[in-house]
Amino acid sequence: MTDKTTIILDNIMTRKSVRLYTGEPVTKACLLALLKAGMAAPSARNRQPLGFVAVTDRAILDALGAGLPHTKMLSKAGACIVVCGDGSVPLQEGAKDLWHQDAAAATENILLAAEAMGLGAVWSALFPYAERENHVRTMVKLPDTVSPFSIIPIGHPAGKDLPKNKFKPEKIHWDCW
C-alpha cells in the first residue's frame, strides 16, 4: 500500500464520536470544507436531494441542544451541521425514500472530513424521531418541504477520545452467508 492509501484508511479506522469540546468557535472556512465533503457523497441516480444548515450562532446552538435528548453537547460545540432532505428536488416514484441513504452517506463524509481536520464531531439521529425533527425544524426554520435527517455537533476536542475497534471477523461471509 502507498503512504496515501495508508493515511486515508487510517482516517476511516480512527474516526470516532467526539462529544467533549473546548467551546472554541469553528471557522466558516472549516465548515465549508466539511460541507463540500458532504456534498461529494454518492447520491442515488445523482438527484442530490439534500440541503445543509450550518449553525455557528451561539443562541441557536444552545436552543437546539436544550430540546434534544442526546445532543446537549451543543452547548460546548463551536458549530453544527443539520443534514436535510430537500423535498423540492423531484424524486422518482418508488425511490422517494432513497434520500435517507444519500443523507447518511453525506453525514459520514462530514464526520470523516472532521476527523481529518482534527475536529471532533458526532452523528446524532433526528430521523425517525418526530419530536427531535420538529424541534430542529422550528429552531432553524425549515420549510415544510425540508426534512431534517441528522445533526452533527462540531467542535475542538477537549478530551482524548479513542476509536472503538469494531472489527468482527464473524460478520464476514465469503461467497455465501
Place this chain on the structure above:
Amino acid sequence: MTDKTTIILDNIMTRKSVRLYTGEPVTKACLLALLKAGMAAPSARNRQPLGFVAVTDRAILDALGAGLPHTKMLSKAGACIVVCGDGSVPLQEGAKDLWHQDAAAATENILLAAEAMGLGAVWSALFPYAERENHVRTMVKLPDTVSPFSIIPIGHPAGKDLPKNKFKPEKIHWDCW
C-alpha cells in the same frame, strides 16, 4: 491544512462511481481492508447490526448481475460486497430502522476505501426494492433474519472515470434555512 488532511479530503472529493472493470480478480487481502473500513463506520447506539457477504466466486458474481437491473457490470467485477442488516442483533423498540443508516455509512466507508486503494466501485441499492432483495437473498443464501441493503461491485478500473463536481453553494444555509 496539513498534507495528511489534504490527502484525506481529496480522496472524499474524488471518489467516483466506477462501473467499468478489467475483469482481474480482487484479492482477499484487499476485500478484508474494505470490510474493515465498512465495520469502522458509526453505528447508532453502537449496536453494530450489520453483516457482509464478500463474493469472489465467478459464477455467483455472474448470477447476481444477471438478476439485477443496474448491476450488470458484476460480470466484469473481480468481487462484490453485499452490505446486510443482521436481524439477530437486538435493536431498541423505536430504533429498528436505524440499521439502514448504519448500512449506508458502512457502504460509503467501503467506497472511500476502494477509492484510496485504486479500486473501482459503485453503490447499487437493493433496499427498498423487494425484487432485487429477493434475488440477492437467494444467490448468496441469506437467512430470513438477514436483509440485504446494498451491493458494491468492485474491480480494477478499465476506464478513466472522473468525479462529479456536486458542490452547490445554494444548498448551504447559515444558521437558519
